[in-house]
Each structure stands twice: as C-alpha cells, then as structure tokens.
Amino acid sequence: AQTVTQSQPEMSVQEAETVTLSCTYDTSESDYYLFWYKQPPSRQMILVIRQEAYKQQNATENRFSVNFQKAAKSFSLKISDSQLGDAAMYFCAYWDNNDMRFGAGTRLTVKP
Amino acid sequence: KAGVTQTPRYLIKTRGQQVTLSCSPISGHRSVSWYQQTPGQGLQFLFEYFSETQRNKGNFPGRFSGRQFSNSRSEMNVSTLELGDSALYLCASSSFDRYNEQFFGPGTRLTVL
Numbered sequence: 001a002q003t004v005t006q007s008q009p010e011m012s013v014q015e016a017e018t019v020t021l022s023c024t025y026d027t028s029e030s031d032y033y034l035f036w037y038k039q040p041p042s043r044q045m046i047l048v049i050r051q052e053a054y055k056q057q058n059a060t061e062n063r064f065s066v067n068f069q070k071a072a073k074s075f076s077l078k079i080s081d082s083q084l085g086d087a088a089m090y091f092c093a094y095w096d097n098n099d100m101r102f103g104a105g106t107r108l109t110v111k112p
Numbered sequence: 113k114a115g116v117t118q119t120p121r122y123l124i125k126t127r128g129q130q131v132t133l134s135c136s137p138i139s140g141h142r143s144v145s146w147y148q149q150t151p152g153q154g155l156q157f158l159f160e161y162f163s164e165t166q167r168n169k170g171n172f173p174g175r176f177s178g179r180q181f182s183n184s185r186s187e188m189n190v191s192t193l194e195l196g197d198s199a200l201y202l203c204a205s206s207s208f209d210r211y212n213e214q215f216f217g218p219g220t221r222l223t224v225l
Contacts, residue, residue, distance in 0.1 A: 035212075046216070047213060047214070047215070050213060091155065095212040097168075098162075099168055100214065101157070
C-alpha cells in the first residue's frame with residue numbers, strides 16, 4: 001500500500017524567510033499525482049500545489065514551489081517570503097487510481 | 113461558485129447511536145470523497161463516490177457507510193457509534209476533468225460521549 005511520510009511534525013520560520021517541508025512516499029506505480037494541502041487553524045483545507053508524476057518540471061504557485069525527485073520518491077514544499085497567514089498544518093498527499101493518501105502533517109509556525 | 117458545504121457542522125451523540133452527515137459538492141462536481149481526521153490517526157480515507165456509485169473504499173468497518181444521490185450530494189452514516197468515532201469528518205469534491213484535485217468542505221465535528 002502506498003504510504004506518505006512527513007518526518008517533521010513541527011516547523012517554524014521567521015516572517016519573510018524561506019522554509020522547506022519534507023515529504024517522502026512509497027509506491028510501485030509510475031503514474032500518480034502529488035499534492036500539498038494547507039489546513040489553517042479551525043479553517044478549511046485548501047490545495048496549495050499539485051504535481052503530476054510524469055512531469056519533470058517542478059510545480060510552482062506564487063511563493064510556493066516543490067522539489068519533486070521521482071527516483072528518490074521525495075516531494076518537498078518550499079515556501080518563500082513566509083507570511084503570518086502561512087501558519088497552518090501542511091499535508092502532503094499522494095493519489096493514484098482514485099485512492100488519496102495523506103501524510104501525518106507538519107505544523108508550521110510563522111514568527112513575526 | 114459556492115464551495116463544498118457540510119451539515120451539520122457540529123454534532124454530539126452518545127455511544128450506540130447512529131448519525132448521518134451530509135455533503136453538498138461544488139456545482140458540477142460528480143465525485144465526492146469522505147475522510148476521517150483525528151489527532152492520532154491523521155486523515156484517513158473512508159470512501160469515494162462518483163455518479164451514485166462507490167468507486168473506492170478505505171479500511172473502515174461496515175458501520176461506516178455512504179451514498180450519493182443523483183444531484184451528487186452525498187451522505188455518510190455511522191451506526192452503533194463508539195467513542196473512537198469522535199473526529200472531524202471531511203468531505204471533498206472534484207470535477208471530472210481534474211478528478212484528483214479535491215476541494216474540501218469545512219467538516220463536521222462529531223463528538224461521541
């Protein structure tokens with residue numbers, strides 16, 4: 001079964017600086033998708049960024065970018081110019097064949 | 113477009129009771145997935161429906177069931193509630209063309225006493 005591992009339960013970053021959240025996954029599939037979701041305190045989970053496994057180019061959405069290493073099965077999220085509103089739980093997720101698996105999450109704190 | 117809505121937002125039940133949660137997807141979305149979120153187990157997939165058919169099911173006991181209606185609205189039911197069923201239940205919908213890009217609702221917080 002596919003598993004998703006987020007080895008950093010908590011991370012902290014100074015406002016305006018850059019932080020990288022780690023994610024690794026295990027799969028025998030070649031075609032799949034990876035996601036990062038953000039869940040602010042007491043608020044809805046929202047999609048941050050999406051990466052198709054067949055694309056070598058790393059996805060980017062404004063201040064959010066990923067480092068996708070398919071051979072290493074690694075999918076890290078980089079947040080640049082961190083803002084107070086980035087404080088949230090971040091979940092890495094893996095999808096294939098209508099099956100979505102989430103990591104345990106990383107709680108990101110942003111210090112003013 | 114309105115987002116995914118879930119009702120009720122909060123629910124308190126006692127052990128042994130049953131509960132039904134409702135989810136209305138984004139207009140035009142035909143896929144609805146349900147997840148259970150707890151501090152200990154994280155986010156766990158319950159099941160996914162597409163066009164009134166269950167396409168995928170997670171590893172949960174038969175007390176957890178769901179259905180989807182012709183208007184894509186979905187309900188999940190938990191019978192014979194246990195204390196361990198206390199959780200945030202999240203519903204997510206997706207469109208046909210970007211079927212794995214899920215949009216989540218605010219969740220239903222279920223407390224079992």
